[in-house]
Amino acid sequence: MRETGGVSKRSAGILLYRSEGPEVLVVHPGGPFFKNKDDGAWSLPKGEHDPDEDPRAAALREFAEETGTTLPDHHLVPLGEVRMRSGKRIQAWAAEGDFDVTSLRSNTFDLEWPPRSGRTQSFPEVDRALWCDLDTARTKLNPAQTPFLDRLLDHLTP
Template structure:
């Protein structure tokens, strides 16, 4: 059974079309920028509704509730089956407060540390977003443009 993940791509149109992305937290991503950003999303069980999971994950990773109106952007299949919705809104990226996860770091040290799932967020124009977003999520940018056309 493939792993399931759902998320919400927040966008705004002023001053131009921009998307809110989060830089992935933790030591593996600390020194990476290109293709190290993500749509706020997370895994869920087969029995959890994908939209409900997307709303929950958005709130957990941003510290803010998901917008009421969602626009479906479909599914991308890769290492996970990722379902994404888009929502128009505006959020101060400096006000993003993510939940955390624990990881033994450094490996085999016996020391468990806590890291944010998203260590920072930013509004990015689409050209910049294409260089920052993890490659498996790139189709959602094109789908957003198509959906808003």
């Protein structure tokens, strides 16, 4: 488990959904490590935050950074927290909305690539976005994040 100062890393994210179906928005991580990975590699838009930062605010910031779209900070439904195999904890909120996947504009990160080449390249944090039904999302998402789908379904079921 990777830790910083004895504290597990924390991330926060938004599970955007459309009621029809329902469908959820999932994103594919950019960069060379995930280039040829598909099932089990996708995520909800999310990112790390400092321990003293409000997780809800971090979730909204990360959604904007990874998609290029700002969401209003109201009508967010808490979906709780999951723990990844790495020990990282992800807190998520659901938001009903729409997003044109062709308008994806992600922030970037720098990485020495190829390794030990001395050359740094920029890669998008997110290289693709996809609307999918919950069954497809269960296949695409990192398995540790699938409980968010069940919690969303609980919220949508009267």
